[in-house]
Amino acid sequence: MAATVSGTARADSDCVSGPFERTYEAETINVSKIANGRKEREESDKPVEDPPSDEQLENMKQGNEEIPPAASAQQVPDSNGLLDIGTEYDGIGDAFVLSGAEGRRVAMPSDAQVAVGRSKTVQVVNSSLAIFNQRSGNIELQVPLENMFDPVITEERFLDGMPKVVDPRVRYDPNADRFVVSTLWRHYPTVSGAMFLAVSDSSNPNGPWHLYRISVPIDIPGFTDYPVLGLDRDAIYLTELFIPDEFALGNFDVTLTILDKQAAYRGDNLPASNFTGLFLVPITGGVPLLHLTVQPAFQPFSGGDSGTYYLMASQTHKQVFFDIFDTGLTLWKVTDPLDEPSVTCSVITVDPFSGLGGSDPAIDGVRQPDTDVRVDPVGDRLMNLDYSDGSLWTAHATKYNWEDGPDEYVTAIRWYEIDPTTTEVLQSGTYGEPGTSYFIPRIETSGDRTLLGYNVSGPDTYPSIKAAGRTTDVPDGEMEDVVVIQEGKSPMEHPTKFSDRDPVKWGDYMGISVHPKTDHFWMTGQYSPDYDVPQDSEKPDQYGTRIAEITFEDEDARGDRS
Structure with missing residues (x-):
């Protein structure tokens, strides 16, 4: 079944279909007046569709291939004092379990993100938004996401009495002194949904926010997943994966929505241009294949009506489920986004990397101490796209063999x-x-400084948060220093009654934000705390999150690093 779209179409290109023009109405809510408890909702008695089975996913896989070594590989450097941790405090952690048909239960990962303004820190995880006093770390306000977005939720039926507002993202726009949040709304039992967008009315996130419900521009039954948020000088960009009810690869799609940023910041009704079919220019046989995650860039001081905006994906001719290595990234360029948006695309050749997306935990899972249960590294999808001083910075995971032996594959960045x-x-x-x-991984750059945040886990290392940094003083392709943000303290094990997944869900991403005044990096991510869950517990294994300010020491203070 071919996907159909609704709206007014103007033009197509070789890279996308659209734009299809729509307008989204605004709602406003004052988060300081929202109760922190979850709202009670009517639970539907309709059956819930089962997610794709392991057998369906297995049918989508290709065979393994040997992965050629990268041209440039660096083992973790010894600490040399380049990086230091300033203010740090615990973030919010609220693991919960979602139920599906036939007893399927999945404990949700944190999906932790952070945005720092001049004096406030906003963190989002899969259940909540929290506003911190930036220096003390005290939580000034914590709001369940389903309560925050209640004015744009029209449905009344929820899985287990609880809505599924997940996959949150947050950004601070230093060009306008506003916070921007996007999230995914997935409605059960219809397994449909929408993207939600919220923008703070001012630099104070404790006050009013303008809310929008962004509908999927595809008219066949299905639901969305893994929405991503980007912005430039004039527009807000949202991408998402569309998964059809008829689970066939040819019916998948990735959509792009371009929104007028200033209209959103004013709380006006929001004109938008929607694109579908973010496909690669055909490589073989004239048939383009799908990219499952397309990352829109964070470039608040460029792009817009007088520049070029960028998006990127780590798949070209392979899927995220595939184990076969790939050799390219796909780059999209958007011009004139608000009046006559145009999208072009091209392929960038890179060193080979693997898919890390299969369902075999022995191949694709990440090891941890004291258990045979493995952690899901979330494939080789790009984790973010940052634009700084004319360059794009991005990162993904890849299967890698440091020892060049038959059984020595681990996950590298x-x-x-x-x-x-x-x-x-x-x-x-x-x-x-x-x-x-x-x-x-998550990579951000400011001036001559680059920070790479990531998780690390292995036979002797519980799932932890670390960061590596570099300046322009070191050779290309190398990180200069490493710092521990939070050590893990136990393995992450979801009891069987709560999850049939091995490897267990983790991540799905972390966040880095650059302070608008100090230019310091702030970071958040997920780690495994000291939390032991009995098999008969009614709770899932818990994650922890940590928020940390990371500074780069002056070169003279560090001394000679040769």
Whole structure:
């Protein structure tokens, strides 16, 4: 069944279909007046559709291939004092379980994100939004996401009496002094949904927010997953994966929604341009295949009506489920986003990397101490896209063999700096160490400083949060220093009654934000705390999150690093 779209279409390109024009109505809510408890909702008695089975996912896989070594690979450096942790405090953690048909139960990961303004820190996880006093770490307000977005939730039936408002993202726009939040709303039992968008009315996130419900521009039955938020000088960009009810690869799609940023900040009704079919220019046989995650860039001071905006994906001719290595990234360029948006695309050739997306935990899972249960590294999808001083920075996980032996594969991080004008890879590096896995990367750059945040886990390391940094003083492709944000304290094990997944869900991503005044990096992520869950417990294994300010020491203070 081919996907159909609704709206007014103007033009198509080789890279996308659209735009299809729509307008979304605004609602406003004052978060300081929302009760922190979950609202009671009517539970539906209709059956819930079962998610795709392991057998269905297995049918989508291809065979394994040997992965050629990367041209540049770096093992973790010794600490040299470049990085230091300033203010730090615990973030929010609220693991919960969602139920599906036939007793399927999944404990949700944190999906932790952070945005720092001048004096407030906003963190979102899969259940809540929290506002912190930036220096003391005291929580000024914590709001369940389903309560925050209640004015734009029209349905009344929820799974287990609880709505599914998940996959949150948050950004601070330093060009406008506003906070922006996006999230996914998935309605049961129809397994349909929408994206939600919220923008703070001012620099104070404790006050009013303008809310929007962004509908999926596809008219066949299905639901959405893994929404991503980006912005430039004039527009807000949302991408999402569309999964059809008829679970066939040809019916999948990735959509792009372009929104007028200033209209959203004013709380006006929101004109939008929707695109579908974010496909690659055909490689073989004239048939383009799908990208499952397309990352929109964070570039608040560029792009817009007078520049170029960028999006990128780590798949070209393979899927995120596939184990076969790939050799390219896909780059989309958007011009004139608000009046006559135009989208072009091209492929950037890079060193081979693996899919890490199969269902075999012995191949694709990340090891941890004291258990045979493995952690899901979330594949080789790009985890973010950052634009700084004319370069794009991005990173993903990849299967890697440091010892060049038959059974020595772990997960490592591949990161890139790319010139989007020439599509030249200016530098890239593969980062990690033998026997231990590095995954869920996030990379951000400010001036001559680059920070790479990630999770690390292995036979001797519980799932932890770390960060690596570099300046322009070191050779291309290398990180200069590493710092521990939060050590893990136990394995992450979901009791069988709560999850039939092995490897267990983790992540699905972390957050980094640059302070608008100090230029310091702030970071949040998920780790495994000291929390032992009995098999007969009614609660899932709990995650912890940590928020930390990371500074780069002055070069003179560090001394000679040669």
